[in-house]
Amino acid sequence: MKRSEYGEPMDELLQEFIAETRETLEALSGEIVAWEANPTDRARLDAIFRFVHTVKGSCGFLDLPRLARLSHAAEDVLAAVRDGKRAPDTQLVNAVLAIVDRIGEIVEAIDAGHALDDSAEDLLIAALAEDAAPAIAAGGSGNLRAPTRSVRLNVELLDRMMSGMSDMVLARNELARRMREGDADPRTEAALERLSATVAEMRDTVTRTRMQKIEALFSALPRMVRDTAASLGKAVQLQIEGADVELDREMIEMMRDPLVHIIRNAIDHGVEAPAVRREAGKRETGRLRVSARQSGNRIMIEVADDGAGIDVGRVVAKAAKVGLHDVQTLAAMPEAAKLDLIFAPGLSSRDVASDISGRGVGMDVVRANVEQIGGRVSLDNRPGRGLTVVMEVPLTLSILSTIVVGAGGERYALPRQTVEEIVTVRGDAVRVDLLGDTPVVTVRGVRLPLVDLAGLLDLRSSLFFDLNTMIIVATRDGAFALAVDEVIDTEELVVKPAAPAIMATGLYAGQTLPDSGRPMLLLDGAGVAAYAGLRFGSYEVAEEQQAEQRQGAAALLFQDLDGRRRAIALACVDRVETVSADAISHTAGRLRLAVEERLLPLHANAPVAEGREATVLRLTDGAIEVGYAIAEPIDIVELPAELAPALDPRFMGVAVIGDEQVEVVDPITLFVHEPDAVASAPLCLLQPDEGGWMETFLRGTLEAAGYRCVTRLAPGEQAAVALTLDAAPVPAVPTVHLSRDRAGADGVGTVYRYDRDALLAAVSARIQSKRAA
Amino acid sequence: MTELFLIAHVAGRGVAIPADRVDSVVDIGEIVKVPRADPAVRGLAALRSRVVTVVDTGLALGLAPLGKTARAVITRVDGHYYAVLVDSLEDVASFERRPIAFGAALGEGWRAAATGLVERDGEPLLVIDPAALVPAPLAQAA
Numbered sequence: 001m002k003r004s005e006y007g008e009p010m011d012e013l014l015q016e017f018i019a020e021t022r023e024t025l026e027a028l029s030g031e032i033v034a035w036e037a038n039p040t041d042r043a044r045l046d047a048i049f050r051f052v053h054t055v056k057g058s059c060g061f062l063d064l065p066r067l068a069r070l071s072h073a074a075e076d077v078l079a080a081v082r083d084g085k086r087a088p089d090t091q092l093v094n095a096v097l098a099i100v101d102r103i104g105e106i107v108e109a110i111d112a113g114h115a116l117d118d119s120a121e122d123l124l125i126a127a128l129a130e131d132a133a134p135a136i137a138a139g140g141s142g143n144l145r146a147p148t149r150s151v152r153l154n155v156e157l158l159d160r161m162m163s164g165m166s167d168m169v170l171a172r173n174e175l176a177r178r179m180r181e182g183d184a185d186p187r188t189e190a191a192l193e194r195l196s197a198t199v200a201e202m203r204d205t206v207t208r209t210r211m212q213k214i215e216a217l218f219s220a221l222p223r224m225v226r227d228t229a230a231s232l233g234k235a236v237q238l239q240i241e242g243a244d245v246e247l248d249r250e251m252i253e254m255m256r257d258p259l260v261h262i263i264r265n266a267i268d269h270g271v272e273a274p275a276v277r278r279e280a281g282k283r284e285t286g287r288l289r290v291s292a293r294q295s296g297n298r299i300m301i302e303v304a305d306d307g308a309g310i311d312v313g314r315v316v317a318k319a320a321k322v323g324l325h326d327v328q329t330l331a332a333m334p335e336a337a338k339l340d341l342i343f344a345p346g347l348s349s350r351d352v353a354s355d356i357s358g359r360g361v362g363m364d365v366v367r368a369n370v371e372q373i374g375g376r377v378s379l380d381n382r383p384g385r386g387l388t389v390v391m392e393v394p395l396t397l398s399i400l401s402t403i404v405v406g407a408g409g410e411r412y413a414l415p416r417q418t419v420e421e422i423v424t425v426r427g428d429a430v431r432v433d434l435l436g437d438t439p440v441v442t443v444r445g446v447r448l449p450l451v452d453l454a455g456l457l458d459l460r461s462s463l464f465f466d467l468n469t470m471i472i473v474a475t476r477d478g479a480f481a482l483a484v485d486e487v488i489d490t491e492e493l494v495v496k497p498a499a500p501a502i503m504a505t506g507l508y509a510g511q512t513l514p515d516s517g518r519p520m521l522l523l524d525g526a527g528v529a530a531y532a533g534l535r536f537g538s539y540e541v542a543e544e545q546q547a548e549q550r551q552g553a554a555a556l557l558f559q560d561l562d563g564r565r566r567a568i569a570l571a572c573v574d575r576v577e578t579v580s581a582d583a584i585s586h587t588a589g590r591l592r593l594a595v596e597e598r599l600l601p602l603h604a605n606a607p608v609a610e611g612r613e614a615t616v617l618r619l620t621d622g623a624i625e626v627g628y629a630i631a632e633p634i635d636i637v638e639l640p641a642e643l644a645p646a647l648d649p650r651f652m653g654v655a656v657i658g659d660e661q662v663e664v665v666d667p668i669t670l671f672v673h674e675p676d677a678v679a680s681a682p683l684c685l686l687q688p689d690e691g692g693w694m695e696t697f698l699r700g701t702l703e704a705a706g707y708r709c710v711t712r713l714a715p716g717e718q719a720a721v722a723l724t725l726d727a728a729p730v731p732a733v734p735t736v737h738l739s740r741d742r743a744g745a746d747g748v749g750t751v752y753r754y755d756r757d758a759l760l761a762a763v764s765a766r767i768q769s770k771r772a773a
Numbered sequence: 774m775t776e777l778f779l780i781a782h783v784a785g786r787g788v789a790i791p792a793d794r795v796d797s798v799v800d801i802g803e804i805v806k807v808p809r810a811d812p813a814v815r816g817l818a819a820l821r822s823r824v825v826t827v828v829d830t831g832l833a834l835g836l837a838p839l840g841k842t843a844r845a846v847i848t849r850v851d852g853h854y855y856a857v858l859v860d861s862l863e864d865v866a867s868f869e870r871r872p873i874a875f876g877a878a879l880g881e882g883w884r885a886a887a888t889g890l891v892e893r894d895g896e897p898l899l900v901i902d903p904a905a906l907v908p909a910p911l912a913q914a915a
Contacts, residue, residue: 167822410806457808499826499853501811501908508807511817511824519805519817519824531809 013219017058018111024051025104032097039088048096049078055103057223066118067106073125074099086130095127155250158210165206166494170517172199210250214292214299215243217252217259221290224260228267235274235284236267241291247299251393254373255301258366262303262389263290265363270307270387280384282306298417299395304388310381312338313557313635319344320633321576331554331570331636339381343367374400374417392417400495402522404514405471405484408459411520413493413512414471418525420479421472422487432467441470441481448472451532452483453523457507475526478536482528495522507531555639555664556617557657559631561606567637567655568665574618574625576633581614584629588705589764593627599706603670604629621671628670639664681708682767685719685733687726694723694738697753705760721766725753734766775867778891779846780898781859784836788901789868789891795903796847801827801856811908818856820847825854826907833857833906835882848903857903868893870900 028051035044052074059068074096080086102124109116176192184192218240229236247255271277271286278284289304312335319341320327330338345364367377375393382388394400394417402413403422423430423443431442432450439450450470454460470481491514497503498511498521509524529536555567556576583594584602593602593616600618608614608629617628643653643664652666684707686694699709713719722733725740738753739745745752751762777792804816804827813832817824825847831839845856868891873879879887879899886905890897 163822170819170822410808459808496824497853498807498817498824499814499855499907500851501814502807502826504811505807505809507809513819513822513824517819518803519819521805521807521817 013215014062014110016216017062018107021055021058021103021107024054025100025107028100032100036093036097039090039093045078045081045088048100049075049082051100052078052103064110066121067103070099070103070106070121070125073128077128092128095124098124098127153209158206161206161209162494165203166513168199169203169515170513172196173515173517208246210248211246212249212252213243214245214247214252214301217247217255218243218290218292221263225263225267225288228264229271229286232268233273234267234271234286236271236286236288239287239289239291241289242293245292245294245299247292247393248395251299251373251395254369255391255393258369258377258391259290259301259303261363261366262391263288266303266305266307266387266389270305270309272308294395298401299393301391301393302388304386306386309383309385309387310339310342310379311383312381314632315339315341316636317576317633320636321578327556327570327573327636328554331638339379342379343377374415376417400493400512400522401490402493402495402512403471403490404488404520405453405469406486406488407484408454408457410457410459411488411518412453413491413495413520413522414473414482414525415509415522416490418473418475419471420474423470423472423481425468425470430470443470443472443481448479448481449532449534450481450483451528451534453528454483454485456528456532473525473528475529475536477526477529478534480529480532480534482525493520493522505531553639555637557634557637557662558617559634561604561608561629561631563631564605564663565634565657565660566663566665567639567657568617568619568628569639569667570636572619572621572667574620577616577618578613579616581608581612584608584614588707588760590706591629592706593629595627599704600625600627602627602629619667619670621667624671626670628665681706682720683707683717684709684763685713685722686711687722687724689725693725693753698723698759701756701760702763707763721763723763734769736762736766775869778866778868778900779862780864780866780893781846782861782863783830783859783901784834784839785860787863787893787896787898789893789898790846790901790903791870792865794848796849796854798862799845799847799856800843801825801845801858802843813906813908815858820854820856823854825856827856828858828906828908830858830906833882833908834886835880846903848907850904850907855903855907857906866893873899 028047031044031047035041035048038044052071056068056071056075059065059071077086077092077096081088081092086092102121106116172192172195176196179189179192221240222238225236225238266288267286271288272280272282274284277286287306289302291302291304293300293302316330316333316338319325320330324330324341324344325333333341343363343366345362370377370391370393373393375391378390378392380388380390401416403416403419404411404413406412421443425432429444433440433442439452441448441450450467452460467483469485469487470483471487472479473482493512493514495510495512498508502508502511502521506527507524508527509522512520512522514520554570556570556573557565557567560566577595579593579595584604585592585594587599591602591604593600595618602616603626615630615632617630617633619626619628637657639655639657643655646653646663646666648663650666650669652664655662655664684702686698686709688694688711695711702709707720710717710719719733722735723738724735725738735749736759737750738759739750740753742752742755744750745755745758748762748765751758753759778789779792779795779798781788781790799820801818801820804818806816807814807826813829815827815829818827819825827845829838831837839858839860842858842860844860844862845858846862848855848857870889870891873887873890883899886901887899888902888905889900891900892898
């Protein structure tokens with residue numbers, strides 16, 4: 001039927017598939033035999049299921065319909081067996097094995113590039129049916145194995161090849177040097193020239209043996225995206241660009257997990273559900289673009305979605321909730337630092353961990369993995385419009401792009417990735433001051449600590465030196481200026497770890513042998529900063545700036561239960577807490593929240609949904625604590641100095657935040673009705689009764705409703721209300737009589753003793769009437 | 774049972790280095806300094822395409838630094854190559870290794886590096902393990 005299926009030139013991906021399938025088949029042959037012998041063996045069944053499943057998956061994007069059809073049919077049957085819907089009888093086992101054999105034959109045929117008659121395949125598939133006649137033995141046109149065209153190599157072997165290559169280059173260099181010294185025969189020179197050219201070419205080839213197209217990483221994405229989106233009920237269109245960019249094989253492996261995680265995140269958290277997208281005026285199908293491009297010696301892998309982006313306010317609120325930083329520090333953070341919080345351990349932007357992205361690695365692990373291979377992760381957040389995550393990694397693990405500098409007569413390399421800028425000191429653009437005895441440099445208005453490399457390394461005794469070249473070095477904590485004597489060159493270097501005694505200084509990231517044949521050390525930017533004693537106060541600068549700007553107070557912006565956006569002064573927010581709705585209940589005339597075996601008065605502007613979790617602000621004025629139920633915290637904002645006056649006394653005023661009107665809650669009204677402490681809880685005097693009924697049945701109910709109960713008054717104590725089972729009134733105290741039957745109750749002074757609501761209402765009414773009197 | 778030893782001179786004394794701990798014997802070329810590292814690390818040197826860490830054996834033994842010498846014994850410790858400098862090399866010969874059993878009070882550096890002794894024509898020589906001369910990472914950077 002389809003000659004084109006294997007008649008076309010094979011690409012690398014197909015080669016990979018063939019090699020892999022062949023390998024698995026070889027490994028599987030033992031399993032097949034064992035399954036044949038014992039069809040009920042679950043482990044064997046699983047192994048064969050995995051095989052056909054993998055083949056099916058690969059066929060999907062390699063466009064191999066014949067293989068897809070076969071593997072799909074076999075997978076269906078095996079799935080039925082796994083689910084216990086079909087029994088693995090001999091006939092079924094034979095039919096499945098015939099298909100596995102056939103898959104092997106087709107793969108060999110594809111590799112050899114010749115057609116294979118497909119007439120028997122319908123029969124093979126038909127044989128899988130439950131009522132099928134015993135299968136005809138599979139057609140035996142196998143054993144067409146063509147010579148393998150790709151081999152798998154051990155990385156160590158490649159490394160040895162690389163190091164042998166370096167030896168060759170050095171030997172060539174030395175030979176050239178020697179020849180320059182003496183008068184060389186032109187013919188010898190020509191020979192050396194030829195050798196040089198060959199060596200250079202060889203070096204290139206050897207380097208390339210480590211390279212692989214990033215397609216190897218991208219090829220699995222279409223299926224993953226489709227499956228992930230489907231399981232979430234979302235529609236996502238994937239666009240892949242730059243699959244032919246080449247990357248170190250080892251690097252490709254290292255990038256796999258971070259990439260998968262970022263893509264899953266994008267689909268799970270980024271792209272909205274179709275209905276939400278429609279409402280936002282977007283196409284229902286989300287777009288995901290995964291692209292790779294080479295930029296100098298670095299590869300940028302970009303994952304861009306057109307989803308909701310990161311809600312920075314929510315990230316901040318979450319950080320406050322998990323106690324990552326205190327609320328004030330968070331408020332003072334610059335915007336970029338707030339966004340960066342998503343890389344903090346244990347902080348996922350979504351509260352509920354989902355099956356898709358909630359397990360395994362978080363963004364903190366993604367960043368750690370990428371940085372471990374000398375890369376960087378950066379974000380471009382467009383709230384409401386999408387998020388782009390860029391992973392920038394070096395082309396290979398072993399070759400680093402560096403800038404070589406001279407200091408005190410020695411040479412050092414700096415990873416190019418940490419070099420932000422090379423500044424030549426000329427004119428007024430740069431100014432150096434001494435802060436105490438510490439030099440500080442100001443470059444275009446930005447003040448940075450200055451470290452003299454030669455001085456730091458003890459290569460120069462004098463404190464004074466001519467400052468002419470500086471390198472702005474970026475570390476994770478901050479940037480600093482490194483004074484060097486000269487910038488010599490940029491160079492691609494094979495960097496290896498130095499001896500432990502050298503690494504222990506913390507100043508160096510490794511050692512290298514450039515073509516000059518003279519060993520060189522690679523400086524570690526962060527290590528140099530630490531050695532020089534630089535301390536980057538993470539948010540100090542930002543805080544100062546904020547303090548100057550701030551006129552109004554900081555407030556927590558939140559979504560209230562009634563859907564309104566409101567704000568409350570940050571100073572009175574003790575913490576934001578998630579509580580079970582069961583802990584909230586309307587008792588003794590008001591809403592209360594049970595926390596840590598205490599009751600807090602709770603304010604809520606709309607009913608709290610039952611059976612769900614509720615978010616509660618715990619507010620305190622230092623003595624009294626109250627709760628305020630909200631829908632969710634949004635952000636920490638700065639209130640404008642002027643508020644539009646409020647008519648409703650519950651609010652201090654109305655502020656405009658963003659473009660929205662926000663009611664600013666007046667905390668005073670929340671605290672004003674609250675009794676100072678438990679001591680002021682109304683005291684109920686329980687008149688003794690014969691069986692201790694009140695003690696048993698009533699105390700708990702009353703205490704839960706916020707009353708205190710005693711059976712005898714301490715000296716000086718005054719009961720707010722007395723409860724009695726006897727008809728006799730208690731002197732000088734409003735009394736609630738409890739009748740033993742419904743008939744005796746009048747609902748005011750006398751209530752039926754098991755009518756809880758009426759009882760509490762009566763107690764409350766008696767206390768009120770006494771206050772009124 | 775006898776072993777093969779390299780007889781070398783370090784800080785004016787003869788020592789025996791077990792041959793199986795020696796990768797090769799070389800003359801080191803130019804040494805690149807490693808500022809702020811352990812003083813016993815004299816620097817880095819290139820050996821064909823390999824970078825080796827050069828150890829000043831005198832300082833490693835807690836004695837005065839070795840003089841100008843290029844002669845070194847290459848040894849491999851934990852995947853790293855070290856060039857352990859010696860004043861001179863004399864000989865390779867088989868000896869029987871014996872314990873240091875007569876209560877000689879060795880200096881601290883020697884005691885850490887010595888693993889026994891051999892006797893050459895009646896002259897006792899300490900057996901030195903070159904790996905023991907390799908400076909351990911300092912506990913802290915400063």
